[in-house]
Amino acid sequence: MPAMSVAEIEQFLARVFPQALGHGFVIERVDERGSTLVMTTDERHLRPGGTVQGPILMSLADTGAYLAILGHLGPLALAVTSSLEMHFLRKAESGTLVAQTRLVKVGQRLVVAQVDLSRRGEDEPVAISTVTYTLPSRGGA
Amino acid sequence: MPAMSVAEIEQFLARVFPQALGHGFVIERVDERGSTLVMTTDERHLRPGGTVQGPILMSLADTGAYLAILGHLGPLALAVTSSLEMHFLRKAESGTLVAQTRLVKVGQRLVVAQVDLSRRGEDEPVAISTVTYTLPSRGGA
Amino acid sequence: MPAMSVAEIEQFLARVFPQALGHGFVIERVDERGSTLVMTTDERHLRPGGTVQGPILMSLADTGAYLAILGHLGPLALAVTSSLEMHFLRKAESGTLVAQTRLVKVGQRLVVAQVDLSRRGEDEPVAISTVTYTLPSRGGA
Amino acid sequence: MPAMSVAEIEQFLARVFPQALGHGFVIERVDERGSTLVMTTDERHLRPGGTVQGPILMSLADTGAYLAILGHLGPLALAVTSSLEMHFLRKAESGTLVAQTRLVKVGQRLVVAQVDLSRRGEDEPVAISTVTYTLPSRGGA
Numbered sequence: 001m002p003a004m005s006v007a008e009i010e011q012f013l014a015r016v017f018p019q020a021l022g023h024g025f026v027i028e029r030v031d032e033r034g035s036t037l038v039m040t041t042d043e044r045h046l047r048p049g050g051t052v053q054g055p056i057l058m059s060l061a062d063t064g065a066y067l068a069i070l071g072h073l074g075p076l077a078l079a080v081t082s083s084l085e086m087h088f089l090r091k092a093e094s095g096t097l098v099a100q101t102r103l104v105k106v107g108q109r110l111v112v113a114q115v116d117l118s119r120r121g122e123d124e125p126v127a128i129s130t131v132t133y134t135l136p137s138r139g140g141a
Numbered sequence: 142m143p144a145m146s147v148a149e150i151e152q153f154l155a156r157v158f159p160q161a162l163g164h165g166f167v168i169e170r171v172d173e174r175g176s177t178l179v180m181t182t183d184e185r186h187l188r189p190g191g192t193v194q195g196p197i198l199m200s201l202a203d204t205g206a207y208l209a210i211l212g213h214l215g216p217l218a219l220a221v222t223s224s225l226e227m228h229f230l231r232k233a234e235s236g237t238l239v240a241q242t243r244l245v246k247v248g249q250r251l252v253v254a255q256v257d258l259s260r261r262g263e264d265e266p267v268a269i270s271t272v273t274y275t276l277p278s279r280g281g282a
Numbered sequence: 283m284p285a286m287s288v289a290e291i292e293q294f295l296a297r298v299f300p301q302a303l304g305h306g307f308v309i310e311r312v313d314e315r316g317s318t319l320v321m322t323t324d325e326r327h328l329r330p331g332g333t334v335q336g337p338i339l340m341s342l343a344d345t346g347a348y349l350a351i352l353g354h355l356g357p358l359a360l361a362v363t364s365s366l367e368m369h370f371l372r373k374a375e376s377g378t379l380v381a382q383t384r385l386v387k388v389g390q391r392l393v394v395a396q397v398d399l400s401r402r403g404e405d406e407p408v409a410i411s412t413v414t415y416t417l418p419s420r421g422g423a
Numbered sequence: 424m425p426a427m428s429v430a431e432i433e434q435f436l437a438r439v440f441p442q443a444l445g446h447g448f449v450i451e452r453v454d455e456r457g458s459t460l461v462m463t464t465d466e467r468h469l470r471p472g473g474t475v476q477g478p479i480l481m482s483l484a485d486t487g488a489y490l491a492i493l494g495h496l497g498p499l500a501l502a503v504t505s506s507l508e509m510h511f512l513r514k515a516e517s518g519t520l521v522a523q524t525r526l527v528k529v530g531q532r533l534v535v536a537q538v539d540l541s542r543r544g545e546d547e548p549v550a551i552s553t554v555t556y557t558l559p560s561r562g563g564a
Contacts, residue, residue, distance in 0.1 A: 019185070019194065044160065053160065054222045055200035062195050081195045082533065083506065083555070085226040085367055087394050087412060089387040104410055105371040109532050109557065110505065112369050114396075114410065128386055128396065130369060130412065132506070134532065223392065224365065224414070226508055228535050228553060230528040245551055246512040250391050250416065251364065253510050255537075255551065269527055269537065271510060271553065273365070275391065301467065301476065326442065335442065336504045337482035344477050363477045367508040 002031045003074035009067060016077045020063050023056060028098075030071035034113070037064040037099045038120070041092075052092035052126075057117055058084060061129035064101040065113040069133055072106055078136040082110070085130050092126040095119050101131075109135055143172045144215035150208060157218045161204050164197060169239075171212035175254070178205040178240045179261070182233075193233035193267075198258055199225060202270035205242040206254040210274055213247055219277040223251070226271050233267040236260050242272075250276055284313045285356035291349060298359045302345050305338060310380075312353035316395070319346040319381045320402070323374075334374035334408075339399055340366060343411035346383040347395040351415055354388055360418040364392070367412050374408040377401050383413075391417055425454045426497035432490060439500045443486050446479060451521075453494035457536070460487040460522045461543070464515075475515035475549075480540055481507060484552035487524040488536040492556055495529055501559040505533070508553050515549040518542050524554075532558055 004012065006027050013020045021027070023045070029036040037060060045056045062081055069079050098120055105112040115129040145153065147168050154161045162168070164186070170177040178201060186197045203222055210220050239261055246253040256270040286294065288309050295302045303309070305327070311318040319342060327338045344363055351361050380402055387394040397411040427435065429450050436443045444450070446468070452459040460483060468479045485504055492502050521543055528535040538552040 019187075046160075051221065053200075054203050054225060055196045058199045058225065059194075059196035080192065081229050083226065083228045084195060084199065085224065085412070085508070087224045087386075087414070088222050089394060104369075104407060112371060112410070125386060128394070128412065130367070130410065132369070226367070226553070228527075228555070230535060245510075245548060253512060253551070266527060269535070269553065271508070271551065273510070301469075328442075333503065335482075336485050336507060337478045340481045340507065341476075341478035362474065363511050365508065365510045366477060366481065367506065369506045370504050 002071040004030070004070050006030055009070050012070065012075050020066065023059060025060065025063055027067060030067050032072045034101045034103055035064050035067040035071060037067060037101070038096055040096045041094045046094065050091065050093055052097065054086070054088060057088070057092065057097070057127050058086050058129070060097065060099045060117060061086060061115040061131055064099040064115050065131035065133065068101040068103050068113055069111050072103060073135070076136060079111070079133045081131060082134045083132045086127055087129070088127050090124060090126045092117070092119065097126070111135065143212040145171070145211050147171055150211050153211065153216050161207065164200060166201065166204055168208060171208050173213050175241065175243045176205050176208040176212060178208060178242070179237055181237045182235045187235065191232065191234055193238065195227070195229060198229070198233065198238070198268050199227050199270070201238065201240045201258060202227060202256040202272055205240040205256050206272035206274065209242040209244050209254055210252050213244060214276070217277065220252070220274045222272060223275045224273045227268055228270070229268050231265060231267045233258070233260065238267070252276065284353040286312070286352050288312055291352050294352065294357050302348065305341060307342065307345055309349060312349050314354050316383045316385055317346050317349040317353060319349060319383070320378055322378045323376045328376065332373065332375055334379065336368070336370060339370070339374065339379070339409050340368050340411070342379065342381045342399060343368060343397040343413055346381040346397050347413035347415065350383040350385050350395055351393050354385060355417070358418060361393070361415045363413060364416045365414040368409055369411070370409050372406060372408045374399070374401065379408070393417065425494040427453070427493050429453055432493050435493065435498050443489065446482060448483065448486055450490060453490050455495050457524045457526055458487050458490040458494060460490060460524070461519055463519045464517045469517065473514065473516055475520065477509070477511060480511070480515065480520070480550050481509050481552070483520065483522045483540060484509060484538040484554055487522040487538050488554035488556065491524040491526050491536055492534050495526060499559060502534070502556045504554060505557045506555045509550055511550050513547060513549045515540070515542065520549070534558065
């Protein structure tokens with residue numbers, strides 16, 4: 001069972017971090033092992049050549065990882081991204097992008113998540129990302 | 142001598158990639174070795190706890206690296222980010238953020254740039270980034 | 283069908299890159315989508331606290347990715363690692379380590395591979411890696 | 424003043440982590456802000472095409488960062504690498520390689536270091552790396 005349901009996460013974000021879902025991001029799934037976050041691209045999101053801008057993809061990965069942490073650990077407003085790497089693999093053309101997050105480590109201090117981004121219905125990812133969050137101390141140093 | 146002046150880059154971006162300077166980014170310097178890009182943060186950019194959102198910082202790094210490529214190689218609309226890594230080191234509070242880009246490799250196919258982000262007037266960076274761009278073929282495969 | 287069998291790869295490596303399997307690495311599988319490379323750790327490989335040394339794990343990931351490229355594209359002695367990132371997730375204690383490589387992009391110029399490293403028989407990875415190789419030009423610039 | 428001198432670090436490593444200087448690595452400088460570590464390459468270290476093997480360079484970066492931590496914080500045998508990224512920029516031919524480490528963050532839990540690797544006497548780096556270490560708890564969780 002996830003620590004928070006999608007509805008609880010939406011309420012939590014609306015209160016503490018309303019920008020999190022600001023690019024038209026929609027939460028599709030959150031459970032204790034990961035999350036699925038989707039967005040439908042529009043003109044604002046594109047770079048020359050019609051590729052979705054990198055920072056939008058990175059925002060999707062960062063938010064997807066954050067949702068997975070909420071799903072695993074519950075409401076932690078102060079979990080903070082400590083690093084994010086992204087590899088841009090293919091032209092991300094307009095359409096619906098799906099960010100699948102998988103938690104690969106949930107430690108006392110660090111969470112590491114892998115995020116695959118792909119267009120809805122396609123197998124090959126347009127980008128892959130590894131995101132690390134630092135957790136607030138839980139009753140200690 | 143840079144391949145393009147700041148004014149030429151601004152005109153080029155206005156034509157092919159108007160979103161590039163969309164968060165209030167201001168080009169302060171571009172030369173053949175790197176660039177300086179600044180932004181003044183406001184409420185929209187902040188996360189819970191008052192930190193500037195990661196994707197804004199990543200956008201700053203990505204754009205700073207792109208400007209440095211334009212300064213070194215001239216107008217290449219189709220240079221595409223192939224990877225971006227960022228380490229978030231300190232709380233980036235509101236104020237003026239400065240992204241200093243240094244080109245560490247300009248190859249036939251790949252450009253690698255390091256970007257240091259810091260608050261104006263402070264020594265310690267709030268984030269560091271390494272950005273890789275793939276270049277369009279120049280008369281060949 | 284892979285471009286080269288395990289036996290062909292072993293012969294190729296013995297000729298052009300004998301150090302590749304130098305830490306006791308054993309090729310278990312190579313096909314057009316990835317590879318499996320294993321090693322059994324011994325005292326030489328350990329750090330204080332009994333963790334396998336990071337560079338050994340990185341060597342395993344780098345070699346696993348190289349094998350996957352050989353399996354996909356055939357004998358390319360001059361494919362060169364352009365970047366490698368690794369996240370060390372858990373103490374990698376002595377035993378048999380398995381590196382599973384999955385090719386996520388095979389382009390004209392770049393190959394991107396993800397490598398999961400885990401102890402034989404365990405689900406949770408001890409480390410994850412993303413490796414990028416640059417390919418030699420094929421009949422062009 | 425560094426927390427440990429080069430001689431103290433050499434004694435500490437000989438006791439707790441003798442492999443650290445195992446590839447012929449020589450400590451040239453350690454202070455509270457970073458370190459300089461050098462190696463002279465030989466045949467064992469080379470890949471096809473004469474490039475120094477990536478894992479050797481990664482070992483140099485990892486060890487350089489560890490030395491810098493010792494110089495800043497004193498003897499911490501259990502500081503553990505949590506991530507390492509390296510970009511390979513130019514062919515690292517045989518000769519003397521110099522790894523310059525700069526600590527960019529020393530926090531309660533994490534240290535982030537940047538390492539530039541270049542051939543002695545040359546300006547342009549052959550590789551750049553960012554290394555993150557997790558610190559053991561100091562009197563707490």
